[in-house]
Amino acid sequence: MQWHNPPAVWQNRGDQLWVKTGLKTDFWRTTHYGFIRDSGHCYYREVLGNFQARICFSGQYQELYDQAGLMVRVSKTHWLKCGIEYVDGIQYASTVVTRDRSDWSVAPLVGQPDRVWFEVRRRNEAIAVLYSLDGEKFVLSRLTDFPEEPTVWVGPVCASPEREGFEVTFESFTVELSSAPVLNIV
Numbered sequence: 001m002q003w004h005n006p007p008a009v010w011q012n013r014g015d016q017l018w019v020k021t022g023l024k025t026d027f028w029r030t031t032h033y034g035f036i037r038d039s040g041h042c043y044y045r046e047v048l049g050n051f052q053a054r055i056c057f058s059g060q061y062q063e064l065y066d067q068a069g070l071m072v073r074v075s076k077t078h079w080l081k082c083g084i085e086y087v088d089g090i091q092y093a094s095t096v097v098t099r100d101r102s103d104w105s106v107a108p109l110v111g112q113p114d115r116v117w118f119e120v121r122r123r124n125e126a127i128a129v130l131y132s133l134d135g136e137k138f139v140l141s142r143l144t145d146f147p148e149e150p151t152v153w154v155g156p157v158c159a160s161p162e163r164e165g166f167e168v169t170f171e172s173f174t175v176e177l178s179s180a181p182v183l184n185i186v
Contacts, residue, residue, distance in 0.1 A: 003042070007021055007041045010041075019041060022039070024163070027157070028161075040081075042157045044154055046151050046153060047154045055170055064088070064161075067159050067160075084109070117138070119138055122152075122182070127146040128142070
């Protein structure tokens with residue numbers, strides 16, 4: 001695994017990755033805000049073909065847009081990030097899909113869960129994003145077109161657009177090659 005924009009402070013603690021974000025880090029392209037940012041932290045591995053990735057994480061959410069989760073990345077103009085994004089004191093299940101310009105979909109989570117699980121399933125040109133509050137029952141958050149590229153980066157992602165020092169602990173990150181459908185429903 002390797003870093004895209006390594007944070008100044010991080011530790012690999014065996015089966016956990018602890019990160020403290022840098023100042024005003026983010027991944028975003030143009031839509032609504034008018035700026036381009038490619039400064040967030042992503043600890044990735046290259047994955048070829050269809051896969052299923054899952055991660056569990058917890059964060060010290062305090063400031064607007066503090067965020068953590070999973071990233072699937074082809075280039076600086078073609079990527080997906082999903083996870084928790086903190087807005088107005090609420091943790092949202094969030095997915096951003098970027099093909100030159102970013103879009104953003106969110107759903108508020110019930111309560112302020114201590115930790116959450118996110119799963120990304122890729123099958124050819126389709127990606128499904130799911131999340132869970134208990135690690136067992138996963139809820140579909142997004143199904144999106146993600147033009148097929150043979151190799152992508154996949155891994156934990158975090159950022160803090162309004163500050164530095166957002167602390168995140170990632171655990172149980174897995175990536176498996178998979179030929180299963182992205183959805184279990186028709």
